[in-house]
Structure formats: structure tokens, C-alpha cells
Amino acid sequence: MPASSGRACTKPVPHCDDSQQAPGRLGSVNVLGIESSCDETGVALVSVAASADGDHALPVLRAQGLHTQAAMHEAYGGVVPELASRDHIRRLLPLTRQVLADAGATLAELDLIAYTRGPGLAGALLVGAGAAVALATALGRPALGVHHLEGHLLSPFLAADPPQFPFVALLVSGGHTQLMRVDDVGRYTLLGETVDDAAGEAFDKTAKLLGLGYPGGPALARLASRGDPRAFALPRPLLHSGDLDFSFSGLKTAVWTQLRKLGESPTATQRADLAASTQAAIVDVLVAKSIRALQASGLRRLVVAGGVGANCELRRRLDEATTARGCRVHYPEPALCTDNGAMIALAGAMRAQRGLVRLHCDGAFDVRPRWPLDQIEDA
Ligand code: KG4
Ligand code: ZN
Numbered sequence: 001m002p003a004s005s006g007r008a009c010t011k012p013v014p015h016c017d018d019s020q021q022a023p024g025r026l027g028s029v030n031v032l033g034i035e036s037s038c039d040e041t042g043v044a045l046v047s048v049a050a051s052a053d054g055d056h057a058l059p060v061l062r063a064q065g066l067h068t069q070a071a072m073h074e075a076y077g078g079v080v081p082e083l084a085s086r087d088h089i090r091r092l093l094p095l096t097r098q099v100l101a102d103a104g105a106t107l108a109e110l111d112l113i114a115y116t117r118g119p120g121l122a123g124a125l126l127v128g129a130g131a132a133v134a135l136a137t138a139l140g141r142p143a144l145g146v147h148h149l150e151g152h153l154l155s156p157f158l159a160a161d162p163p164q165f166p167f168v169a170l171l172v173s174g175g176h177t178q179l180m181r182v183d184d185v186g187r188y189t190l191l192g193e194t195v196d197d198a199a200g201e202a203f204d205k206t207a208k209l210l211g212l213g214y215p216g217g218p219a220l221a222r223l224a225s226r227g228d229p230r231a232f233a234l235p236r237p238l239l240h241s242g243d244l245d246f247s248f249s250g251l252k253t254a255v256w257t258q259l260r261k262l263g264e265s266p267t268a269t270q271r272a273d274l275a276a277s278t279q280a281a282i283v284d285v286l287v288a289k290s291i292r293a294l295q296a297s298g299l300r301r302l303v304v305a306g307g308v309g310a311n312c313e314l315r316r317r318l319d320e321a322t323t324a325r326g327c328r329v330h331y332p333e334p335a336l337c338t339d340n341g342a343m344i345a346l347a348g349a350m351r352a353q354r355g356l357v358r359l360h361c362d363g364a365f366d367v368r369p370r371w372p373l374d375q376i377e378d379a
Helices: 070-074 081-103 122-139 148-158 199-209 216-224 249-261 268-297 312-324 341-353
Strands: 029-035 040-048 060-068 112-118 143-147 167-172 177-184 187-193 301-305 328-330
Touching: 029 081, 029 122, 029 148, 029 341, 040 081, 040 341, 060 081, 060 341, 070 081, 081 122, 112 122, 112 148, 112 341, 122 143, 143 148, 143 341, 148 167, 148 177, 148 301, 148 341, 167 268, 177 268, 187 268, 199 216, 199 249, 199 268, 216 268, 216 312, 249 268, 268 301, 268 312, 301 312, 312 328
Parallel strands: 029 112, 112 143, 167 301, 301 328
Antiparallel strands: 029 040, 040 060, 167 177, 177 187
16 A cells, blocks of 8 residues: 555644644644554543643543453464454454543544554554544544554653653563663664564563463563572573673573473472573563663663563562662553553654654555664654
8 A cells, every 4th residue: 555645634633744833832632542563452542732831741641442362362372463453353443432432532523543553463553554544534634653662662651750851762572672762752763672582572482381371471470470580590691792782582492491401390389480580581681781771871761661561570670770870760551561552642642742743634554564663754
């Protein structure tokens, strides 16, 4: 599908054209956000008030709905893309109705429909993008394709204690592990990333080796809470590499080797110890590299986003390490760590606030299953 050239909407968002609007002097905007990049269908309504004083008013989450497909995919040990797409089709419209009802809002009040344009599963993305653009076209409102990782990265702005720019962001999801310097919305500099598996993948793959369910991260964390993190000496890949890159694929192999040494039926204690030791290895590297990124950039604020950001041990260790160095760490609300529609609506709202949107209203759209965050403005 071609990218849109963007003709005028019947009701343009007040600040959809940055050539005409100065940032910070915007009308109030209601943004519906639709997330469907993987195995969660998320819909949310976020509003940003008009800002007369030139400051960006903080966005408010008015309602959100989420359907997780975890139970559906569990039998297969991972996400089945075709099943994911079909389920998004089933869930999206009922969720949208529910969110509007919960917010006491009507379709007519929507100013902008934001959807996840990528990265993610192509079929799943197409469901959300198709629904969002159809809705926008029917309402005569603009649609905006949002970068999924930008959604994660900005999600702490919906927390009670939001960060201020600039900050270092540790993005830890199922598919990405990156450290970014964030100067403002859309101004991202990649500092380091994984050269192979993501941290979330390391949790998921270890969980699978231990026979835990899908998704593996929360299950491994639960088992780890009963184990001894010093029981097994597992590698901390690239810990002393001097750069800000990560590598987690060797860890999975080390866990596999340990498991084989334990024989056919490891005891409950051995399994918990192995889970705790794996979690400690992942957390050690994430904490050390985050601190190094703060030191290298001279910044004092860290934002942690993405599913692994829900991990309690990671939070405890990051809190400890940042406090000891006079730095602050900001997290999204726990419910907004994993995929959700609120972060997509929020990213749409914050982009609209700053006039950073290429809105389109001609019903055309595309999705970008692979889309590096530092190329966000390229397409
Ligand atoms: O951000 P997310 O919901 O989806 C992607 O965009 O990938 O992240 C999902 C990842 C999965 O790998 C999942 O196992 C992991 O986040 N995860 C956790 C926890 N909750 C979710 N990993 C460790 N501890 C958790 N509590
Ligand atoms: Zn995600």
C-alpha cells in the first residue's frame, strides 16, 4: 500500500501542520490509540488540554482497554502470527466501544486516530492500521502511524511522576534491548543495543528451557523469587566490553548446559536457583550498562520502558544503583510496561502537541514490520 500524500481533513487537528502552528500553543486534542503489533489488542483514549502558556500540558489517560492473547498462544509456546491477526480483528471494535463508553466520550469527539505502524508482525499491524484509518476516514479525522518503541519510551509521561527531557532510555521489550539518548519527542540517538537476543527473549527462552509457560518473563521472575541468585555462575555477556551493547544469546546456551548437568529431573530448588541466577545475570548487565550510559551522556535521568521494565528485581537494582549516584529513574505505571493502547495514544498526542505529525486523511496507509527507532523520521 502506498504511503499517503495527505489531503486536507474535514476537521484537522488544530496543530497538524507544523508550518502553521508554534509548539505549545495548541488546542485540546482527544486521541484514540490502537495497538496491535503483537499479541495484545490495546485501545485507549488520551486527551491533552490546550496550553496557553507555551508549556506542553501533560496528557491524561481517560480510559483504556486491553485484551491479551497469551492464553491463546500458550499452547504453541510462542506467538502464532495468523492467530494473532484474527484475534485482533475480533477484539478491536468491541474494545473501542468499551473505551469510549468508559471515558464517557463519543466518536464525534475524537480529533486524531493513532495506530501502531511498526515494528511488529505485519498481519497484526495491518489489522490495527486498517481499522484506525477506516475509522479516521469515516469520521473525517486524520490518522497517525506511531512507532511502537516510541510509545514504550514515552509511556512514563502517563505516570504520576513523569520525567523531563533529556534522559537516557533503557528499552527492554521482547524484541528490543536498546539504550537511547532522548532529547525530546522524536529526537532519539541510539547509544547501544543488543547484537543478538533481546533481554525479553532471554527471559522467554530460559523460561521455555525450564518448562514454564508463555510469556516466560513473568513466570521466570516468579520462580526466581524463590531461588538463590548466586547458586549458578552464569556469564554476564559484554559486561566489560566498554561500550553500550548487549548480547544475551550465550546466556541461554549456558542455562541449557547447566540444566543438562542437573540431569533428567532437577529439584524444585535447583530450578528456582537457576531461574534466579539467570535473572541476576540479565539484571546485572542491564543495570551496569544503564549506569554507564548515564555517565557517558552526563545525564541524570533514566527512563525504563518495555515489558522487562515490569521486572521487580530490575527495578530494585536500578533504584539502588541510580540513587547511589544521585540519579533518578522513571518507570511507566506497571500496567503500562507491556504493550497497550495508552502508549500509542500518548505518543500520538505528544507528537500532535509539538506539530511533529504528518497526518493523512486519504484512507491510504502502510505498516513497517521492521523500523529502527533512529529512523523514525525517515518515512
Ligand atoms: O514490551 P512488550 O510487552 O512487548 C514487546 O514489544 O516485545 O515486552 C514483552 C516482553 C516479553 O519477553 C516478556 O517475557 C517480558 O517482556 N516481560 C518480563 C516481565 N513482564 C514481561 N520479563 C521479565 N520480568 C517481567 N516481570
Ligand atoms: Zn512492546
